[in-house]
Amino acid sequence: MREIESSQTYRDKAKAASAKPAAFGRDIDLSSYVNSADEQPYRADPSKLPAEDKERMLEVGVVLDGTNQRSGTFIQMDNTPVHSSIRQEGIEVMAVSQALEKYDWLSDYWWQAVAVGADKYTANVELSQHNGYFIRTLRGYKTVLPVQACLYLTKARLSQNVHNIIIAEEDSELHIITGCTTASNEGSGLHLGVSEFYIERGAKVTFTMIHNWNPEVAVRPRTGIIVEQDGVFLSNYLIMKPVHSLQMYPTAKCVGENAVVRYNSILLAAQGSSLDVGSRAILNAKGAKTEIISRAITTGGNIVARGCIEGNAPDVKGHLECRGLILQGAGTIHAIPELKGNLAGIDLSHEAAVGKIAEEEVEYLMARGLTRAEATATIVRGFMRVDIEGLPPTLSAELQRAVEASEKDIM
């Protein structure tokens, strides 16, 4: 009874917010997108997917030929989950619709980390949801190999509205790589992705997300993370390819003592791309810590790089580092770091810098025999290098590969 009531409440809240613009980013007319797409066949063996699709997925770190480096796989094409599997005990990977049927308690996690009425995009996901994934590690299980998830957009003008739930039970460890991409380099589309993370006591989750859209696609992820005592959430976000407009501001709430949240973002905006990307950490428990690092590069597009740390408990500590590089053209980088401290005994800091490549650094490398082009490439590569603690080597390599694959677009 309670379930039905609560879901009715969510629908009411969603309806009330269905025209509410987001706090940030350009407004999108949802009526110019369609909500339905053809059903896709289920693939028991994902390596049987068409070669061109597999290639697109590989670019965002989703490996379908020989999945022995992944502990689980989930693929959704448009609105249909076409594959889910696991290769390890102690984890679950399935379509969220299937998980809702299987576990009646799952509705307790619905809209707890993200507010359904936050804006028209969250509302639209509630009112017209097209699945998503459910990933869970059971208490005490530690995965070394990552779970991979792919949200794939093939149909033009589709609004892909997914709702993902990720639960890491007490003392478990979970690594996820999510690749979001399109089948084609052209054609408009909209991706609305709600992701709610629940990181229980002592659990650790790393979430590596690689986006590879096209110049006509708009993207509005809505992510919330709740971290309990001694829990760790580590997010790595990479977008190196053109997109029409992307706006997101994931928010992590540390609700248990000594919870830790780290965000690393590497953003590249080509001409015509508009990125508004932030990371927020709300430190509500004693001793919680956060570090937010972003690297923004424009070769002609516009980037708003936001960051926010809020300290609401004793002995919390946070640092925000936001650096931007304007390489060429008429691009803009707007860095907006925010700190909010609500009591004594907290330690929050930030540093932000936006500029061009320092000529002094180019000369230093040229004096060692590098050409100007080689020197510039070396400096840009260094700029994008974010040493990520706690990430398995396969994922570090995956990120590095995605960065390097885009180097020629930058130069």
Add this chain to the structure above:
Amino acid sequence: MGVSMSETILSIKKLTVRVEDREILHNINLEIQSGETHVLFGPNGSGKSTLLMAIMGFPRYQISKGNIIFKGMDITMLPMDERARLGIGISFQRPPVVRGVRTHDMVAACLRGREKEQSISRLAGKADLADFLDREINYGFSGGEIKRSEMMQLLAQSPDLVLLDEPESGVDLVNIALIGELINELLEKNCRIRDRKHAGLIITHTGHILNYVNARTGYVMIDGKISCGGDPHEILATIKEKGYEECAKCVK
């Protein structure tokens, strides 16, 4: 009888250098044979560093007259990176931090693929920087660490002409002996004189480096002109005794 013919590695002819709108060096002439080390004395602001920068080819240092001939080739108009690839190397006094670029990457860049990975750790061992290879270049380095890192990069680059700007400045006594050793290796001082190919031009304010590195010739630079040349120890003794005022008289 193998008395090798020394060849002129660097020949500077009537060189005039401007920085922005100011002429800093006036009509400089200088010649260095391969295998030789020369030192350059002079008060602060006399133009010593400008000469090194102009030889290396930093764009800010504009050559308005004269020529720089390196290994028989006129390099006056060549960009800096080409000069580096031809065999000129310089140590930076205050090198920039390049974020995300590790010391290892810099050494590898200096090697330009000539040698294998193991030579990087060998060089780091020599410069006592084994723990620095994974660190961002120059980030949080002390004065001595910067000097050693510059020497390590130059050893990897192995230039025929080494330009060193006050290698002893800001270095404590423990470090200076090691830096002296690294310079001697760079200049092939361990080889027989006739087998040496690498040449050096070293700026020294205090002359202290002469306790560690032998040099054949010394010059004094005053107000953008070379006032004299001769035995470096003799010049140093004169400067210590009478100061640069004595040298200034010679320029007039």
